[in-house]
Amino acid sequence: MFELNLIKDKAKARQRRRVIFLSVVSILFLAGLLAIFVGSLFWKETTDLKTANNEIATVEKKLTDMKSDLDVREPAARKRRNSVIEAWYEDVSVRQDRPYFSPIIKDLVEHHPSTARFWYNSVSISTNTEGAGPRGTGAEGAAASAKALMGTRGLEAGGYIQIEGSDILTEVELRTIAKQMDGMLKLVGEPKFTLDVSAEVVPGGDSEASRYVPFTMRAAQTQFTSNAP
Amino acid sequence: MAAKGTGSSGDWTAGIVAIVAALLLGSALPIGLYFGLYKPKEKQRIEAQNKLEQLKTDMQLMIARSDRVRGLEEDGVAVAERLKELEVPFAVSDPEKMDVPEARAALLRLAEKHHLGLRPERQQQLGAEVVFIGGDRIEFEKGLKATKLMIEAQAYYHDFGRFVSEMESLEQFVIIPESLLCKGDTNGGTDHVFIMVVYVVERRDIDAIGR
Numbered sequence: 188m189f190e191l192n193l194i195k196d197k198a199k200a201r202q203r204r205r206v207i208f209l210s211v212v213s214i215l216f217l218a219g220l221l222a223i224f225v226g227s228l229f230w231k232e233t234t235d236l237k238t239a240n241n242e243i244a245t246v247e248k249k250l251t252d253m254k255s256d257l258d259v260r261e262p263a264a265r266k267r268r269n270s271v272i273e274a275w276y277e278d279v280s281v282r283q284d285r286p287y288f289s290p291i292i293k294d295l296v297e298h299h300p301s302t303a304r305f306w307y308n309s310v311s312i313s314t315n316t317e318g319a320g321p322r323g324t325g326a327e328g329a330a331a332s333a334k335a336l337m338g339t340r341g342l343e344a345g346g347y348i349q350i351e352g353s354d355i356l357t358e359v360e361l362r363t364i365a366k367q368m369d370g371m372l373k374l375v376g377e378p379k380f381t382l383d384v385s386a387e388v389v390p391g392g393d394s395e396a397s398r399y400v401p402f403t404m405r406a407a408q409t410q411f412t413s414n415a416p
Numbered sequence: 417m418a419a420k421g422t423g424s425s426g427d428w429t430a431g432i433v434a435i436v437a438a439l440l441l442g443s444a445l446p447i448g449l450y451f452g453l454y455k456p457k458e459k460q461r462i463e464a465q466n467k468l469e470q471l472k473t474d475m476q477l478m479i480a481r482s483d484r485v486r487g488l489e490e491d492g493v494a495v496a497e498r499l500k501e502l503e504v505p506f507a508v509s510d511p512e513k514m515d516v517p518e519a520r521a522a523l524l525r526l527a528e529k530h531h532l533g534l535r536p537e538r539q540q541q542l543g544a545e546v547v548f549i550g551g552d553r554i555e556f557e558k559g560l561k562a563t564k565l566m567i568e569a570q571a572y573y574h575d576f577g578r579f580v581s582e583m584e585s586l587e588q589f590v591i592i593p594e595s596l597l598c599k600g601d602t603n604g605g606t607d608h609v610f611i612m613v614v615y616v617v618e619r620r621d622i623d624a625i626g627r
Contacts, residue, residue, distance in 0.1 A: 203428065203431060204431070206431070207430075207431030207434055207435060210431075210435045210438070211438040214435065214439050214442045215438055215442050217442065218438075218441075218442025218443055218445055218446060219445075221443075221445075221446035222445045222446040222449055224446070225446045225449040225453075225454055226449060228450075228454050229449065229454045229457055232454060232457040232458050232460075233457055235461050236457060236460050236461040236464055239461060239464035239467075240464055242468055243464060243467055243468050243471060246468065246471040246472065246475060247471060249475065250471065250474055250475060250478055253478045254478065257478070257481055257482060257485055260485050260489070261481070261484075261485045261488070263627070264485050264488035264489045264492060265488055266626045266627075267488075267489075267492040267626035267627060268488050268491045268492040268495065268626070269626065270558075270559075270625045270626025271492055271495040271496050271499055271622070271625050271626060272495055273558045274499055274559060274560070274622075274625050275495055275498060275499045275502065276558070277556055277557065277558040277559070277560050278499065278502045278503060278506075279502065281556070281560060281590065281592070281617055282502070282505075282590055285590070285592045286592065286593065287584045287593070288580050288593045288596055289577065289580045289581040292573075292576075292577040292580055292581075293577065293581075296573070296574070296577060306600075307598070307600060308599070308600030308601075309597075309598060309599055310596065310597075310598035311595075311596065311597050311598070312596040312597075313595045314594055314595060330555065330556070332552075332554040333554045333555060333556040333557065333562070334557075336554065336562070336592055336615055337556075346600070
């Protein structure tokens with residue numbers, strides 16, 4: 188009986204040890220599986236990180252290259268575009284808005300007082316340098332010269348008029364023709380005639396018949412605006 | 417019986433201790449791996465991906481900037497083409513001599529056509545011409561340049577008037593008259609002296625503008 192119990196106990200003990208051993212092995216096996224799973228996750232993260240880092244390096248290099256290229260190109264392109272636009276406007280302005288002398292020359296020929304013989308012995312058209320500023324040297328001087336060239340003009344003409352009749356009527360007539368001088372009105376403003384009656388020359392001594400009176404005509408506008416073709 | 421009971425209970429105790437120890441030791445490995453390796457790596461990966469997203473956004477902005485720069489360059493080319501067309505009637509200059517040979521030659525032809533003669537005091541001068549170099553060159557605010565030419569002539573008023581009219585309407589050149597001095601014939605005749613200063617607008621070096 189005692190022997191039988193001993194055998195039974197040994198069997199039970201063996202079974203217990205087996206259970207314990209199997210439990211421990213199972214636990215360690217599951218722990219190992221879990222560790223492998225975590226390891227695989229870690230490996231995936233490592234691979235993803237490497238790929239992302241490679242991509243970052245590529246994009247960063249591309250960005251740096253593009254930035255350094257554009258940092259050079261953009262200001263240059265902006266400066267070039269703005270400069271050619273400014274040049275274009277200046278060219279258009281110079282081509283369209285320049286003074287023409289032929290209308291003045293034509294006016295001098297076409298407009299005469301009908302009751303008097305009239306001629307010029309000097310005509311002078313000059314730039315108005317006052318409006319353009321001082322003409323110095325160097326770049327400022329050149330710019331002032333250009334401004335004067337495109338700026339206002341002054342006209343001064345002198346001559347003799349042969350009057351046969353009233354000075355007052357002649358003066359009225361001169362004022363009337365001054366308003367008809369379209370070319371001058373556009374370019375230099377309305378001309379003003381001045382008769383120097385005190386310096387008149389009377390041929391033959393009969394001042395009622397005919398006399399030569401020196402005159403001056405002046406015109407200068409403050410703002411030049413061309414109506415040129 | 418006592419020996420039997422003690423032996424059984426002692427085996428279970430040791431077994432349970434062994435199981436718990438295995439459980440603790442076994443779980444320590446994956447948990448350690450998870451928090452020690454995986455989590456920091458995941459954090460790094462998320463940071464890298466966020467950075468990548470940011471870089472991609474920057475790249476989009478950079479591409480837009482690149483398009484804008486290309487647009488500026490194309491604008492520059494287009495305006496330069498228009499400028500070139502606009503400057504067709506501008507003269508080619510010789511800056512060293514302050515001359516515009518083609519324009520001066522054209523004015524000389526025009527002077528001859530309208531019978532503009534040399535002033536009496538210049539008729540004996542060697543190589544004297546009605547149109548000659550003025551020795552000045554001016555620059556406009558935005559870089560346009562013009563060369564000065566002098567016209568000194570003796571002529572009938574109408575001939576000179578026609579000369580000026582034709583000069584101002586020349587299609588090949590843009591000539592800006594600056595001043596005119598007309599002195600009447602001192603002998604009471606019809607041959608007057610004309611002194612005129614003109615500026616001939618020069619063609620620019622378009623490729624060099626703004627560079």
